[in-house]
Amino acid sequence: xxxxxxxxxxxxxxxxxxxxxxxxxxxxxxxxxxxxxxxxxxxxxxxxxxxxxxxxxxxxxxxxxxxxxxxxxxxxxxxxxxxxxxxxxxxxxxxxxxxxxxxxxxxxxxxxxxxxxxxxxxxxxxxxxxxxxxxxxxxxxxxxxxxxxxxxxxxxxxxxxxxxxxxxxxxxxxxxxxxxxxxxxxxxxxxxxxxx
Amino acid sequence: xxxxxxxxxxxxxxxxxxxxxxxxxxxxxxxxxxxxxxxxxxxxxxxxxxxxxxxxxxxxxxxxxxxxxxxxxxxxxxxxxxxxxxxxxxxxxxxxxxxxxxxxxxx
Numbered sequence: 001x002x003x004x005x006x007x008x009x010x011x012x013x014x015x016x017x018x019x020x021x022x023x024x025x026x027x028x029x030x031x032x033x034x035x036x037x038x039x040x041x042x043x044x045x046x047x048x049x050x051x052x053x054x055x056x057x058x059x060x061x062x063x064x065x066x067x068x069x070x071x072x073x074x075x076x077x078x079x080x081x082x083x084x085x086x087x088x089x090x091x092x093x094x095x096x097x098x099x100x101x102x103x104x105x106x107x108x109x110x111x112x113x114x115x116x117x118x119x120x121x122x123x124x125x126x127x128x129x130x131x132x133x134x135x136x137x138x139x140x141x142x143x144x145x146x147x148x149x150x151x152x153x154x155x156x157x158x159x160x161x162x163x164x165x166x167x168x169x170x171x172x173x174x175x176x177x178x179x180x181x182x183x184x185x186x187x188x189x190x191x192x193x194x195x196x
Numbered sequence: 197x198x199x200x201x202x203x204x205x206x207x208x209x210x211x212x213x214x215x216x217x218x219x220x221x222x223x224x225x226x227x228x229x230x231x232x233x234x235x236x237x238x239x240x241x242x243x244x245x246x247x248x249x250x251x252x253x254x255x256x257x258x259x260x261x262x263x264x265x266x267x268x269x270x271x272x273x274x275x276x277x278x279x280x281x282x283x284x285x286x287x288x289x290x291x292x293x294x295x296x297x298x299x300x301x302x303x
Contacts, residue, residue, distance in 0.1 A: 016198045020206045027210055027233050031217025036225055043229050046210075050236050053206070056198060057247045062262050066239075069269045074232060074276050081280040082225065085287045120219035128212040135204060145247040146198040151255075153262060160259045161266070172270040179274030186281035 012056050012146045019056070023049035036082055044075045056146060061154045203244035211237035222294040224283045228276065235272045239265045 026045040033039040047070040054063035161169050214233030221227060246261025287293050 013198060016202065020202075023206070024209055024213060027213040027217070030229050030233060031213070031221055031226060036223065039226060039229060043232065046233060046236065050210075050240060053203070053240060054243055057203060057243050058250065058258070059243045059246070059262050059265075062239075062243060062265055065266060065269060069273055070232070070236070073273055077276055077280060078225070078229065081284055085284055085293075117220050120216055123219060124212050124216040127215060128208055131208045131211075132205065135201070135208070140200060140204075141248070141252070142199055142201050143248070143251060144198065145200045145203060145244065145251055153258065156256055156259045157262055157266075160263055164260075165263050168267060172267055175274050176270060179277045183277040183281040186278070186285055 016053065016056050016146075019049045019052045023053070037079070040075060040078045040082065043078070044071055047071050047075065058146075058153070060152055061157050200244060200248050203247075204241060207237045207240040207244065210234075210240065222296045224286070224293050224295050224298075225280075227295070228279050228283070232272060232276065235268055239268050242268070 023046050026042040026049065029042040030039045030046065033042055047066060051063045051066040051071075054060075054066055211234050214230045214237060217233070218227050218230035221230075242261045242265040246258040246265075249261065250256075250258035283293065286298060290298070292298055
């Protein structure tokens with residue numbers, strides 16, 4: 001019985017590390033998957049994993065919003081954009097450019113590309129090292145932050161959102177409206193030209 | 197239980213992977229995806245620190261950090277809508293999605 005109790009106490013930690021591995025591997029695959037459609041689905045996996053971590057950190061409303069907004073809206077928008085555009089151009093041109101090893105110019109291009117990969121890796125590792133070093137020196141308390149069963153965060157968030165953060169909240173809705181109109185204007189102009 | 201440092205390190209690593217992906221590819225759609233990953237990492241850190249505030253204070257203390265994460269989500273959605281519209285337009289007009297071949301401002 002005590003073993004089971006121990007296992008139940010360990011479950012959030014195990015879940016966190018499983019989710020962390022899923023998130024990081026999927027994030028890596030977003031930039032390394034051959035086809036852009038696969039990258040979009042790996043992105044969905046990252047979003048879902050992050051939603052799981054939100055649950056473990058006691059942010060249940062945000063977890064739901066994460067699934068709704070990121071998986072339901074943003075990922076679907078990516079997939080639609082890939083679908084309605086010339087799929088060959090978006091998905092294959094990259095691998096074609098990478099595989100084109102004929103001619104000296106292409107060989108030079110591959111060399112530059114390799115240098116560029118190394119440069120990108122150096123920038124990334126340098127950034128991550130800097131942040132981790134800052135974290136190690138910051139003296140943050142290393143306390144447990146796993147969520148205890150609580151009444152939920154939806155009501156408190158709503159109360160704050162419509163009182164303290166009312167102006168930013170309304171501004172955010174204006175931003176969304178502007179983005180929606182802007183996207184429609186940008187994409188619809190082409191269709192008018194096609195009709196003419 | 198989950199340590200605060202674990203959550204923050206996960207956020208840093210996710211941001212680093214997104215940054216590397218955004219830097220290494222020339223595909224505009226993929227760069228946009230990697231930017232989304234980075235925004236997600238930022239949200240992860242917001243929620244972790246909000247949780248720290250809730251653990252060391254009252255449960256109410258977690259709310260501002262989570263509200264910030266909601267605003268990040270809003271901006272991300274708007275950014276993706278406009279960004280994808282621009283990319284779609286470029287693909288339609290020029291048939292190119294690689295940022296090293298979109299050089300209209302190149303003198």
